[in-house]
Each structure stands twice: as structure tokens, then as C-alpha cells.
Amino acid sequence: MNLKQAGSGAEVDESLAALMTNANAVRAITAAVEGTIGPKGLDTMLVDRFGEVIITNDGVTILDKMEVNHPAARMLINIAKAQQAEVGDGTTTATLMAGALVAEGVNQVLRGVPVARVIEGLKYGIDQALIHLKQQARVLQDIHDPVLPNVARIAGREHEDIAQLVVEAAKLIGMEKLADKKFKLSDIITAQEGADNEVFMGVIIDKERMSEEMPQALSGVKALILDDALEPEEIGDEALGTEAGFKRYIELQEEFKANVHKIVQLGVNVVLADRGVHEIAEEILIDGNVLVIQRMNAKDLRRVAEHVGARMIKRTGLKKSAEDLLKYIGRADTVYQDEKLEQVRILGGKGKPMATILVGAATAEVVGERERIAKDAASSVQATARGGYVPGGGSTEIALARQVEKDRENIKGMAAYGVDCVVNALKRPLAQIVQNAGYNPLEKVEEVIAAQTGQRLDFLGIDCDTGDIADMAALGVLDPAPVKLNAIKAAGEVAVAILRIDTIIKKKEEPDKAAKAAVASEPGLPDF
Structure with a gap:
């Protein structure tokens, strides 16, 4: 006899089994990050089986x-x-919101509200919240708007030095570049143990020159960038065994030498390669006083190419005439290797302006976290430049909750309970922020609601240092509007997807996977 045959109570348990299982899993995830949000949020230590540790607030x-x-x-x-x-x-706000929406949805279902009605109201509430949020967003005046340092500071978890670096870089790059959807300000950030905080117009390559016999510093840079290996064309082993094949091999070797000499004759003094550089080329380029960096990753190669104004070329392209090759060469003021930091810098490129943010760290243990903080700050600055800003500290979500609660009157029937889910979920960020600061979340959330309603000011929140009602905008607690919009939208989508799951069924093994599993389990075979 199954559970459904055991009576009405068992039927309820069976019908809610998937929902409750999923809700518990979601709750476990939100519990892992909720303690990190806000100015008083704490760090989490992640440890793997080898004892490697990551300490982060991200x-x-x-x-x-x-x-x-x-x-x-x-x-x-x-x-x-x-x-x-x-x-x-x-990401933490999106996770908290999604977790709260699922938890509130489950509570309504347990009260007897049909899941379909909960989802209907939830969707309506999220849509209304997004509409109101767009109306509240304030546009950035220009790249020198004093709002920007505050956005960077809040996203950078109060690290003033990192906020200053990010804002300085944003000013160097300008609004037009920040608005480019293909460009990410966070991509220009690198953190280095023992480095000093620095922003400069140029590109860092996290590699050293190929040989110490190559020049350490050059000016009047002419750069050739190979999206390929700088090696002779290959001939198969079978072909080499024939007289014609061996003759062709000698011809290719000579042709390759001629092409490398051509690079030197063109005045190229920096060569960057996607893959390896042959020893023949290395010898010729050393004699030509050329600095070579090999095995660069594709992203760095593209950044350098853009900065110096070079067109990337394949090794077969080196057969072109000297006149044609000149069209592929990029230029920059200087290039030099920093021996201490084991990296190469290219400065003053004649292509697209390219800034680099170098974040210093005292020890290897904090390099990763400093870089993550800087990337968050950079992402928030760019999002603000694109889509404006709103008061932070959970105050905007409370204002939205008040608005959505009024909109509840426009929806009829039990779907209104789904709107309640959105209202309560919007209170969650402030509740967790003040709880992490050591205050009673229920008390402080109600204080903010009363203050915003009584004073008709949507930017009132809680000063986490004093516990008092405060003007978030005046305190400089500001968040990018696009971050809030995306967090609420994403939270709504995942909550709906989870609430719609009625049954969990284990998939059967696909034939190829089942065969692999069977082979792996055969006795006498080693495990990999």
C-alpha cells in the first residue's frame, strides 16, 4: 500500500513531499550566505579535503x-x-530573496492556498516591484558624480583604497566605454602579493619574457601579436622518411628563418604569441634585441592587441610581404618587465585606451579576496554608470514592499497571498542586514516601515553602527539600480521554477553512461 492509499492526511504529505524537500534544500543554501550581507557581515571559511582554505565574504x-x-x-x-x-x-541579495520567496510560498501552500494561485500572485508582485524600482532609480550625472565613490565603497565592503582605485580607473576610461556591453571594468583588475595599489593606462601581462637574454625594457614599441605558435610548419613522420619529404622539411625550416628575420628587419621589438616559440626563432629574436612572451591566454592577447592597435596574425601570415605585415603591427610608448612582481607592462598603447587596476595584498592568503572585492566594486560602478542607483542598506526593498502591498488590492482571490510572499521577501535583506549588525530584525524592519510611511521618504533605513533610523543617501549607502533589478527578477524566476515542481523522479541511466559505470565497477579494473 502506498501513501495515497493510507488516507487524506497521507495524501497531503505525498503531494507536498517534493515541495518540502526543495524548500529545505533552498533554506540550507541561503543559510550559507546570509551571515555575510551588510557592513557587519562576517566571513566564511571554505576548506577542501586537501586542507586548502578560502576565507571570503563573497x-x-x-x-x-x-x-x-x-x-x-x-x-x-x-x-x-x-x-x-x-x-x-x-548575488547574496538574489539568493536571500529567492530563498525567502520559496519559504513564503511554502507557508501559503501549507495554509491551503493552491500552488497555482501562489505563483500567480508572486509573478504579479515581482512585476510590480520591478516597475516601482525602475521609477525610483536615479541617473548618474557624469563620470565625476560624487555618488560614484560611495557606490564603489559600499560594493567594496568599505575598503576605501579599493574604491578609490576603481573610481580612478572609471574616470580614465570614461562613460562611453563603461556603457559598452562588451566591456567589463572588472576584467582590468589584477591582484598581486607585494604590489602597491596602482591605476595606470596600459596592460599587465602576468608572465615574464621568454629569456633573460632579451631586453628587460624598451621604448618606441612595435609589437607583433601571433594568435598562433611561432614555429615552422610541421611535416608528418611518414613524409620525412622520403627524399621529397625531407627536402620539403629543409625548405620549410629556411622559409621559417626568413620569416623571423623579416620580423626583426621591420623593426618589431616585441613579439607576443598565443602558443610556443621555436628555439630557432628564439635565437634570431634574441640577436635582434626583441622581447618575446609566449603561451599567453587569449583574453590577455586580445587586450594587448586592442591597446597597441595591432591586428593578430597566424604564423602562415608571416609569408606576407614586409609592406603587408606593417599593417598588423601595433605600437606603444614603453614595455618593461617588473622583476619583483614577475610581470610585463605595456604602457601608452596607440590603439584603444586601456586602464589597469593593480590591487596590492600583503600576503598570498588575501590576494584572492582583495581581487574579488575589487571586482565587485568595479561591477557596481559600471552598473551605476549604465542604469543609475538607488538607496542601499535594504531601504529600497522596504519601499518596494510598501508599494507592492498597496498593489495587492488590484488582484482578486487567493492570488493575493502570492503577493504577500513578495512583500515579505522584500523585507528579508534589511532584516538580515540588521540581524548581522546585532539588532532585532522584526523590530528594526517595523521601525523603518513606520518611518518611511510617516515621513514619506523611501530612502530611510537603519544605521548599522547606531541602530537608529537614518537617511541612506546622506550616509552614502547607495547600490546600483541594475543590480537590484536583476536580483529581484532572478529571485522571482527561480522561486517560481522551484514552487512549480510537484514530483521528483530519478532519471534512468543513459546507455553510454550506464556502460561506463558498469565498466568502472568490473573487478580487477583500476579506479581513475
Whole structure:
């Protein structure tokens, strides 16, 4: 006899089994990051089986490194990753909101509200919240707007030095570049142990020159960038065994030498290669006083090419005439290797302006976290430049909750309970922020609601140092509007997806996977 045959009570348990399982998994995920939000949020230590430790306050890093098997939990983590990819910050807010929406939805279902009605009201409430949020967003005046340092400071978790670096870089780059959807300000950040904080117009290559016999510093740079290996064309072993094949091999070697000599004759003094550089080329380029960097990653290669105004070329392209090759060469003022930091800098490129933010760290243990903080700050600055800003500290979400609660009157029937889910979820960020600061969340949330309603000011929140009602804008507590918009939208989407799951069924093994599993389990075979 199954549970449904056992009576009405068992039927209820069976019908809610998937929902409750998913809700518990989501709750476990939100619990992992909720203690990190706000100015008084604490860090999380992640430890793997080898004893490697990461200490971080970054929500998406915590979620990404967690060992998670439950499918609903992975859905929530994927939303956080999507938030990171879209706007680069706000992952903890998105996770808290999604968790709260699921929890509130389950509570309504347990009260007897049909899931379909909960979802209907939830969707309506999220849509209304997004409409009101767009109306509240304030536009950045220009790149020198005093709002920008505050946005960087809040996103950078009160690290003033990092906020200053990010804002300085944004000013160097300008609004037009920040508005470019293909450009990410966070990509120009690198953190280095023992380095000094620095912003400069140029590109850092996190590699050393190929040989110490090559020049350490050059001016009047002419750069050739190979999206390929700088090696002779290959001939198969079978062909080499024939007289014609060996003759062709000698011809290719000579042709390759001639092409490398051509590079030197063109006055090229910097060569960057995507892959390896042959020893024949290395010898010729050393004699030509050329600085060579090999095996660069594709992203760095593209950045350098853009900065120096070079066109990337394949090794077969070196057969072109000297006149044609000149069209591929980029230029810069200087290039030099920093021996201490083991990196090469290219400065004053004649192509697109390119800034670099170098974040210093005292020890290797904090390099990663300093870089994550800087990337969050940079992402928030760029999001603000694109889509404006709103008061932070959970105050905007409270204002939205008040608005959505009024909109509840416009929806009829039991779907109104779904709107309640959105109202309560919007209170969650402030509640967690003040709880992390050591205050009673229920008390402080009600204080803010009363203050905003009584004074008709949507930017009132809680000063986490004093516990008093405060003007978030006056305190400089500001968040990018696009981060809030994406967080609320993403939270609503994942909550609806999870609440819609009625049954969990284990998939059968696909034939190829089952065969691999069977082979792996055969006795006498080694494990890999």
C-alpha cells in the first residue's frame, strides 16, 4: 500500500513531499550566505579535503565552492552565478530573496492556498516591484558624480583604497566605454602579493619574457601579436622518411628563418604569441634585441592587441610581404618587465585606451579576496554608470514592499497571498542586514516601515553602527539600480521554477553512461 492509499492526511504529505524537500534544500543554501550581507557581515571559511582554505565574504564564491548535490539547491546556485555574470554583484541579495520567496510560498501552500494561485500572485508582485524600482532609480550625472565613490565603497565592503582605485580607473576610461556591453571594468583588475595599489593606462601581462637574454625594457614599441605558435610548419613522420619529404622539411625550416628575420628587419621589438616559440626563432629574436612572451591566454592577447592597435596574425601570415605585415603591427610608448612582481607592462598603447587596476595584498592568503572585492566594486560602478542607483542598506526593498502591498488590492482571490510572499521577501535583506549588525530584525524592519510611511521618504533605513533610523543617501549607502533589478527578477524566476515542481523522479541511466559505470565497477579494473 502506498501513501495515497493510507488516507487524506497521507495524501497531503505525498503531494507536498517534493515541495518540502526543495524548500529545505533552498533554506540550507541561503543559510550559507546570509551571515555575510551588510557592513557587519562576517566571513566564511571554505576548506577542501586537501586542507586548502578560502576565507571570503563573497556570496557567489561561497556558493560556487560549496559541495552541493540537491537539484533545487543547484538551481539557486545557478541563479547566483547568472547574477554575477549579468551585473557582477548582488548575488547574496538574489539568493536571500529567492530563498525567502520559496519559504513564503511554502507557508501559503501549507495554509491551503493552491500552488497555482501562489505563483500567480508572486509573478504579479515581482512585476510590480520591478516597475516601482525602475521609477525610483536615479541617473548618474557624469563620470565625476560624487555618488560614484560611495557606490564603489559600499560594493567594496568599505575598503576605501579599493574604491578609490576603481573610481580612478572609471574616470580614465570614461562613460562611453563603461556603457559598452562588451566591456567589463572588472576584467582590468589584477591582484598581486607585494604590489602597491596602482591605476595606470596600459596592460599587465602576468608572465615574464621568454629569456633573460632579451631586453628587460624598451621604448618606441612595435609589437607583433601571433594568435598562433611561432614555429615552422610541421611535416608528418611518414613524409620525412622520403627524399621529397625531407627536402620539403629543409625548405620549410629556411622559409621559417626568413620569416623571423623579416620580423626583426621591420623593426618589431616585441613579439607576443598565443602558443610556443621555436628555439630557432628564439635565437634570431634574441640577436635582434626583441622581447618575446609566449603561451599567453587569449583574453590577455586580445587586450594587448586592442591597446597597441595591432591586428593578430597566424604564423602562415608571416609569408606576407614586409609592406603587408606593417599593417598588423601595433605600437606603444614603453614595455618593461617588473622583476619583483614577475610581470610585463605595456604602457601608452596607440590603439584603444586601456586602464589597469593593480590591487596590492600583503600576503598570498588575501590576494584572492582583495581581487574579488575589487571586482565587485568595479561591477557596481559600471552598473551605476549604465542604469543609475538607488538607496542601499535594504531601504529600497522596504519601499518596494510598501508599494507592492498597496498593489495587492488590484488582484482578486487567493492570488493575493502570492503577493504577500513578495512583500515579505522584500523585507528579508534589511532584516538580515540588521540581524548581522546585532539588532532585532522584526523590530528594526517595523521601525523603518513606520518611518518611511510617516515621513514619506523611501530612502530611510537603519544605521548599522547606531541602530537608529537614518537617511541612506546622506550616509552614502547607495547600490546600483541594475543590480537590484536583476536580483529581484532572478529571485522571482527561480522561486517560481522551484514552487512549480510537484514530483521528483530519478532519471534512468543513459546507455553510454550506464556502460561506463558498469565498466568502472568490473573487478580487477583500476579506479581513475
